[in-house]
Amino acid sequence: MNRTYDIFRGAPEGGVLWLEAIIGIDAAIARVKQRALENPGSYFVHDPQTHSVVVSIDSGVGKNAKEPQINRIVRKGDPE
Numbered sequence: 001m002n003r004t005y006d007i008f009r010g011a012p013e014g015g016v017l018w019l020e021a022i023i024g025i026d027a028a029i030a031r032v033k034q035r036a037l038e039n040p041g042s043y044f045v046h047d048p049q050t051h052s053v054v055v056s057i058d059s060g061v062g063k064n065a066k067e068p069q070i071n072r073i074v075r076k077g078d079p080e
Helices: 025-038
Strands: 004-010 016-023 042-047 052-058 069-073
Touching: 004 025, 016 025, 016 042, 025 042, 025 052
Parallel strands: none
Antiparallel strands: 004 016, 004 042, 042 052, 052 069
16 A cells, blocks of 8 residues: 655754655655755655654755755655
8 A cells, every 4th residue: 555645845843845745655755856956955755644754855055966865764664
């Protein structure tokens, strides 16, 4: 069964903006990476079932990385 994940811009402990919902963790990770490349900043993927942040990404303004840095991945029992 595929879960739906919410993508937010901002830091989990600060002001955030909901962007979209994505079905499947792999699709959510790919989409948040794409968003971070297109518009640098902090993003995170939230699992509304467990009320937890499963991935956070900070591509930061002015960083030279070709791919956003994944700061942490927390997968409790790999839900899918």
